[in-house]
Amino acid sequence: MIQIQNLNKSFRTEEVETLALNNVNLKVQEGEFVAIMGPSGCGKSTLLNIIGMLDNPTSGSYQFAGHEVGHLKENQRTQLRKGNLGFVFQSFNLIDELTVFENVELPLIYLKMNKNERKQKVMAVLERMKIAHREKHFPQQLSGGQQQRVAISRAVVTNPKLILADEPTGNLDSKNGIEVMNLLTELNQEGTTIVMVTHSDRDSHYAHRIVNLFDGQIATESHNRAMGALM
Amino acid sequence: METLQVYKKKEFMHQSMLNLFQYQNQSELNRFQCQKTLIMFKNHIKIAWRSLKRQPFFAFLNTFGLAIGMAGGLLISLYIYDEMNFDTMFKDADRIYRINADIKFGGTESKSAQVSAPMAAAMESDFSQVELTTRFRNLGGMLLRKSNTEANIKEEGATFVDATFFEMFGLDLLVGDMQTALKEPNTLVLTRTAALKHFGLKKAIGQSLVLNNTDTYTVTGVIEDMPERSFLRNHNVFMAMAGNEDAQKQEWTSHNFFTFIKLIPGADIADFQTPLQSMLGTYIMPYVQTFLPGATEEQLEASGNYLYYGTIALKDIHLYSAKDHELSPNSSIQNVYILSFIGLFLILLASVNFMNLSTAQSLKRAKEVGIRKTLGSDKPALIRQFLTESGLISFISLLFSLGIAVVAIPYFNALSGKSISIPFTEPVFWMALFIGATVLALFSGMYPAFFMSRFAPVKVLKGAGATSTGGGNIRSLLVVFQFAISVFLIVSTLVVFMQLKFIQSKDLGFTKDQVLIVDDVYTLGEKATAFKEQVEQLGQVQSATLSSFLPTPSVRSNTSFFKEGGATAENSINMQIWNVDDNYIPTLNMEILEGRNFDRQFGTDSTAMLINESAVAILGVQAKEALGMRIIRNFENGSSNNFTIIGVIKNFNYESLRENIGAVSMTLGRSTGSLAVKLEAGNFSNSISSIEGIWNKVAPGQPFSYRFMEDSFNTTYEAEQQLGRIFVTFTILSILIACLGLFGLAAFNAQKRTKEIGIRKVLGASIGQITYRLTTDFLKMVGVAIIVSLPVGWYLMNKWLEDFTYRIEISWWVFAFAALIALTIAVLTVSYQSIKAAIVNPVKSLRT
Structure with a gap:
């Protein structure tokens, strides 16, 4: 699904x-769950x-599907994002x-x-995320966990092929x-590809593969075998 | 008893000691408090200054907006002060009143600022409250020359005046004796300017001046120029009333004298109304009975006629008097109200801007407030700090506004027809400015100060303050308010200009274009006709007519006539009577509906009369039936003239379009005030120099003065044109201020919604969608403003139009157009910030 080759990104001040x-260089297969890890400032985000x-990117190739x-x-990126990608952020961004x-x-x-279809889809996803009873509430009225569930609902409502999660549990308590x-694992099991940036070792174990970045380069890549143990 | 006294004494001593002790402590405490306050104040100023420097964009918007508002407010305040202080410089101005008369007689109504000649003497003898009276018989412009020269100089503003003039208005003579100056016939007093022009200040006394080439007058005094803010401004020649024949006559029905009375101290003008009206029975009716035998007050009333006397305070004349033929053109209190509102609007707009922009900046200040509160600052201290900031901005704006006012005052004077200067040397002015700026700072700063000092430290330090500082509804309301005023002003401007255009393009019943008017032709005496004939010979001239009576501001003469059948009130017709020549109708392109024009071929035309449709209506007949009717002139001086109607002229507007068209009659007669010349289209300057060449040949040494009828017509609407120009200027200013506010608010809004914009973009919103969303939020506010202001605009402008007999109807497109202008301006203002916000990479927005 994702093929990245010789990709560079530089920022100029x-x-x-x-x-x-x-x-x-990175490849992500369809249906894969990849965790990107590394210290702060290594280029994960x-x-x-x-x-x-x-x-x-500043240079290099990025192929999507x-x-x-x-x-x-x-504009083209916006068009491609719509429906194909879902985002989950650490600070929920509701x-x-x-x-x-x-x-x-x-x-x-x-x-x-159209409106009817929208209503149907939204309610279905809210039901699934067990947050439908809060549909009329405003984000400030919800707990952190509830807010993130809303954010995940928003990410998946379009049935995207890929969900990108940037430290999705960073602002949440352990439960x-x-x-x-x-x-996220559930969604992945249903076929959604997930790429997640995380600092958390525990969270990374949910992924099939862990990519470790250091100073903008992929330092190590490891496949996760203990995943099942946590579930 | 003794014990009690001793106790009281001790008690007193004790109390005194205590007071002294407290006083010493209090004094130290006060000094300490004072120092503390000063240090805090310095600290507030320092922080306020840094805060301004840190946000130069908002500081600029705030200061600039406020400075424009203040400058506008300042200029308008000076204008209003000027308008409200007319005639206050005269001594005893509080006790001086002018007598007015509202008259309806012979089908014609008039509101006269003048009354009959014998009124003054009768009032002085009959009413103990009247201390003094002074009459003016205004002559307007006249030609003056020294007795030993031929060349005339035109002097505007000549009037006959009673010898009590100086005492009435508390005027001193620069040269001459006040007791004798205007006592004798054929004496006159000149103003300083006029005296310097003709003789020099000291040399003027005893010199002779020939007026209009006929009467010789001796200069007996020189007075200071009449103040700009007085009803006598532009009056330079004051001639002794003793030499005016009409002033000596007991003619109670000719109203040609401006009559001023001074009441004795303590007298109330309200008590004067009844005795004043009683003069109708005491003097006027007996006089009327001399030519209308048996006429009574009841009959007069029953026939729908009336004569009401009234008074107006000297100080009110400028703003409240709108009578026919005033001594000097007056302004109106309506204009003062309109300008006061505009000034108030401007300051309010600027103040609202200030509130909006200050609360908008609260995002940046929230954290500071949180930290200060955590460190122990209480709410009043924060309020004081924010008020110091608004004070600083207010005073910086004040300095800018003074600069703007200095630059703008020449334009403002041109706009308002005034010659106002900024009274920099007056301490009162500075005091007023200081108080004004402080009040404005408090008014504008109070809401932001309370708003920002309210932030809860826990919330704002957590970062919640960054997006939820609130106050959004009030800010929206303020934007609605600003735009409502702007839209109202746009509507008003459009209506004023449409009415002006309507006036200029209305079919007036005569053609004013290409008509040149040569004034003072009477100075040519017998040679006037020769002059006219020579002008007519010029190739560029279509035709020319000699008359003092023109359908633009000109000489007027109202006279009572009677239908055949007897001199009764029912038979009376009050009409203008204009002496014209046979070329008058064709030269001014007037239309004869029935009958014919005057014709030299008919010897009987010396008693022929043309009347207009309004006169026909008073006669109560059809136009055709009027032909051949005989009209009898009032029995003035025992003589009477009979006229036969030979033609009916289509009504033409000879007064302002505010007025109905009154009855006019024309007779053939020698009236040589002006020569109206209809020119061929082309180079007018050639025509003018040709005519001037003839003038100089016919009357060497006489000043040649001319004007175009169109310009003369336009002066009638000077007030409206002025109002139009003022509206345009202040509309632009108010829109500018509103735009500054909107621009700042849009910037703030984009800043506040950075994160939301980022999220929306991540979720697939395009730049267009984001821009649209940000812009429409503001357009909704402008939409509400439009809905609010249009009915108000419609109502108030219809009220304004009610003053015009001939007026436009405000059509729907005026409102649509005003709405469109407001929306376009809002879109242009907001879209820059919206687009700027929409194109930011969401990665950046979400990182913040």
Whole structure:
């Protein structure tokens, strides 16, 4: 599904140029669950942003489902993101002014889906995430775990092929963290590819494969055999 | 008893000691408090200054908006001060009143600022409250020359005046004796400017001046120029009333004298109304009975006629008097109200901007408030700090506004027709500015100060304050308020200009274009006709007519006529009577509906009369039936004239379009005030120099003065044009202020919604969708403003139009157009910030 070759990303400020990603090569198969780990500032989030088509690489190739997407214009990236990718963030990134229902409905609006269909899909996903009873609440009225479930609902409501999760349990207590990881695992088992950035060893064990980044380069890659033990 | 006294004494001593002790402590405490306050104040100022420097963009928007509002407010305040202080410089101005008369007689109504000549003497003798009276008989412009020269100089503002003039208005003579200056006939007093122009200040006394080439007057005094803010401004020549024949006559029905009375101290003008009206029975009716035998007050009333006397305070004349033919053009309190509102709006708009932008910046200040509160600052201290900031901005804006006002004042004067200067040397002015700026700072700063000092430290330090500082509804309301005012001003401007355009393009019943008016033709005496004939010979001239009476501001004469059948109130017709020549109708392209124009071929045309449709209506007949009717002139001086109607002219607007068209009659007669010349299209300057060449040949040494009828017509609507220009200027200013506010708010909004925009973009929103979303939020507010302001605009502008007899109807598209302008301006203002926010990479937005 994802094929990254010789990918570089550098940031330029007035005085210095920082190389955030340095010659990264990565493949992610359809249905895979990959955890990206590494110390702060190693380029995890930059890589995730590029995989999520939120940002373009400075050089190198990024193929998504067989198409080169590394140098698309913003509009094209937006079009491709819609429906194909779902995002889960550490800080949930829900819109405070919108209710739970409206937050989840948002990606469907941008897909220009009709109202009835939207309602059906949103309610179905909220039911599934066991948060339907809170559909009229605003994010501020929910606990962290509930907010992240809403965020996951929003990420999956379009049935994306790929979910990108940036430290999804970073702001949660352990109980809620486990719940969220279980949800992601469930989605993965149903066929959704997941790429997750995490600091947490425990969370990384949910993944099939762990990619360790260090100073913008892939330092190690390991396959996870103990995954089942946690479940 | 003794014990009690001793006790009281001890008690007193004890109390005194205690007071002294407390006083010493209090004094130290006060000094300490004072020092503490000063240190805190310095600290507040320092922080306020740094805070401004840290956010130069918002500081600029705030200061600039406030400075524009203040400058506008300052100029308007000076204008209003000027308008409200007319005629206050005269001594005893509080006790001086002018007598007015509202008259309806012979089908014509008039609101006169003048009353009959004998009124003044009668009031002085009959009413003990009247201390003094002074009459003016205004002559307007006239030609003056020294007795030993031929060349005339035109002097505007000549009037006959009673010798009590100086005492009435507390005026001193610069040169001459006040007791005798205007006592004798054919004496006059000049103003300083006029005296310097003709003779020099000291040399003027005893010199002779020939007025209008006829009467010789001796200069007996020189007075200071009349103040700009007085009803006598532009009056330079004051001639002794003793030499005016009409002033000596007991004619109670000719209203040609501006009559001022001074009441004795303590007298109340309200008590004067009844005695004043009683003069109708005491003097006027007996006089009327001399030519309408048996006429009574009851009959007068029953026939729908009336004569009401009234008074107006000297100080109110400028703003509250709108009578026919005032001594000087007046303003109106309505204009003062309109300008006051505009000034208030401007300051309010700027103040609202300030509130909006300050609360909008609260995002950045929330953390600071949290930290300060954690470190022990209480709410009042924070409020004081924020008020110091608003004070600082207010005073910086004040400095800018003074700069703007200095630059703008020449334009403002041109706009308002004033000659206002900024009174920099007046301490009161600075005091007013200081108080104004402080009040404005408190007013504008209070809400943001309370708003920001309210933040809970726990919330804001956690970061919740960054997106949920609240106050959004109030900010929206303030934007709605700003735009409502702007839309209202746009509607008002459009309506004023449409009415002006309507006036200028309305079929007036005569053609004013390409008509040149040569004034003061009477100075040519017998040679006036020769002058006219020579002008007519010019190739560029279509035709020319000699008359003092023109359908633009000009000489007027109202006279009572009677239908055949007897001099009764029912038969009376009050009409303008204009002496014209046979070329008058064709030169001004007037239309004869029935009958014919004057014709030199008919010897009988010396007693022929043309009347307009309004006169026909008073006669109560059809136009055709009016032909051949005989009209008898009032029996003035025992003589009477009979006229035969030979034609009916289509109504033409000879007064402002605010007025109905009154009855007009024209007779053939020699009236040589002006020569109206209809020119061929083309180069007018050639035509003018040709005519001037003829003038100089016919009347060497006489000043040649001319004007175009169109310009003369336009001066009638000077007030409306002025209002239009003022509206345009202040509409632009208010829109500018509103836009500054909206621009700042849009920037704030984009900043506040950075994260939301990022999330939406991640979820698939396009740049267009984000821009649309951010922009429409503001457009909704502008939409509400439009809905609120349009009915108000419709109502108030219809009220304004009610003053015009001939007016436009406000059509729907005016509102649509105003709405469109407001929306376009809002879109342009907001979309820059919206697009800027929409194109930011969501990765950046979500990182913050």
